[in-house]
Amino acid sequence: MEIDDFLELLPHDDETKFKKGLITHINLLIPEIHKYEDSRVGMLLSLHSGDYVEFLDQLQELMVRELRHRLMHFGIDVFNSENGMGLRLKSEKDLENKVDNMDLMVIAIYMGAITPTQERCLFAVQSEISLLEAKMNVLPSKKQRKKIKEVLLAVHIFFETPKLEKWNWKDRFFFMVRNSELDDLIGMLKPMVDKFSDKEKEETAEKLFHEYLLDCYSDLVADSFGYGLRILWFSLPEKNKENLISKYNLRLKEASEEDVLNACNLLSHIDVFRVLSDDIKGRLLNLRFSDMELLLANPILMNGLMIEFHDYGIGLLAEENYKSAAEVFLNFYFEYGDEATYELHNYELSASMFIPVYLCECSPELVACFKEALKEFVAKKMKDPIEKKGLAVLNDLIEAINNRADLEEGKKLGLIEV
Structure with a gap:
């Protein structure tokens, strides 16, 4: 069972079940607790007797022990040369006797022995335990048991993060x-x-x-x-x-x-x-059409695709995706091609303005595919009295095609009238 699932199921509104849950799953809550058998036994004994203050003290000390272990992972010489406080220790025992817990945390983050996330967990546990112990009576309240669950999660995150293997x-x-x-x-x-x-x-x-x-x-x-x-x-x-x-x-x-x-x-x-390389960029562009349903339903994805065409070149589009691309162009421009929508959408969808350029620059084969898609799109929208009013925006795309240098005389498209 994952730690989040377990903590979700741990009933903080029932002290007896809460305690039994902790006793049963103490090994799950604290990864690698087997390294500190005396701490594990101490926590279990304190829970059995209902001494939550002692249990919290054991938790805090367990994290500090692990912190010392990580600092000593590479030996005294590395600690003495890298601690940033000018400390010179003769043995690991000196670290326990001569350096307080707060300095340990500062040294550990300075040395890169723990991550910022672990540091945050250490501080959070220390702070929360101090608050809990100051207000807790013999048995924790429902609210305090909920806080203990938060402390346990922070302890778990701290232990779950691996230690640095090389220095x-x-x-x-x-x-x-x-x-x-x-x-x-x-x-x-x-x-x-x-x-x-x-x-x-x-x-x-x-x-x-x-x-x-x-x-x-x-x-x-x-x-x-x-x-x-x-x-x-x-x-x-x-x-x-x-x-x-x-x-x-x-x-x-x-x-x-x-x-x-x-x-x-x-x-x-x-x-x-x-x-x-163009081969790699082309693969990416064409992969975008693998889920057309998702693409058409997400304007941000369509906008990103327009930017990628701009950055990598419309010529990288594979012929098997011409029909899909035409469908995306039409749907996206129909919804966001009107310049009046710029402010409405905070310019997030302004890449729709690239589409007329693509229709000027793309292959004749893509244009031919686009024309067929345009006929179907307009015919469908014309059936809806509300949607057909927006079709005029597609005239920008028609004009882009009509202005192509390779367009044969007499092949120009008529503008849409609504």
């Missing part, structure tokens, strides 16, 4: 990106990147790209990958950027459809997808 700036950077939400990373990554050589920046940017395509991260950190790549990219010389573009092209040459879509999502953060 260099590249690995710290990647550890932060892979395990932190975007808001937690703002201002944190650049100082790390400043310590990289240009070669290390390029290698890290390549690794981020590969890991993103493997899709082995949570949705919460997807934007963190984009932010990390952007920090790296804009610190690179042109030569290294060219190397990366070549590597991205090579990686995507035989990639799956899912990889191409993922690559577009990631590389949009650095505006690089547009300079990849």
Whole structure:
């Protein structure tokens, strides 16, 4: 059972069931609690006796023990050289006796031993436990039991995040990106990147790209990958950027459809997808028509498609998608092609203005397909007294076709009259 599911089912309005639920599922609540058997036993004993204050104290101390463990993961020498406070310890025992818990948190985040998300959980648990213990009587109230559930979730998140396996700036950077939400990373990554050589920046940017395509991260950190790549990219010389573009092209040459879509999502953060090979860009454009029902129902997706045609070229559209593209053009322009709609939609859908340009520049075969689609579209809308009034906006598209240099004399389309 997932932690969220368990906490949702834990009845905070019934103290007896609440306590039994905690006792039964203590191992689920705190991943890797087996490393701290004495803490596990202490928590179970305190719950059995109904001593919630002691249980909360044990929880807090458990997190601090794990924090010390992560700081000592690479040994005393690394701690002494990297702690940022000038501390010199002789043994791990000194860390327990000579450094208070608040300084431990500051040192850990400075060293990159824990993520900002973990730091936030530590502070949240410490704060909530202090408030609970100050107000709690022998047994917690319904409201306090609900707060304890929130504390347990923060403890779980802290333990669930893996520890840093290697101790260099590249690995710290990647550890932060892979395990932190975007808001937690703002201002944190650049100082790390400043310590990289240009070669290390390029290698890290390549690794981020590969890991993103493997899709082995949570949705919460997807934007963190984009932010990390952007920090790296804009610190690179042109030569290294060219190397990366070549590597991205090579990686995507035989990639799956899912990889191409993922690559577009990631590389949009650095505006690089547009300079990849036409084959890769063409695959992306044509993949957009794989779910026409979704595309036609979502103006934002249609708008994005118009921008991609603008960036990559209408000539990359495959012939098997001409009919679908014509349908999208007509539906999108009919709804949003009127300039009066710009302010209404806060310019979010202004890419509809590109469609007349595409009809001027596209192949004659696409124009022919568009003409057929136009006849069907107009015939259908004419049956509705309200919708037919909006058909006049399509005259912009008809005029774009009529102005084509390759249009044979006498083949011009008549304007729509409503």
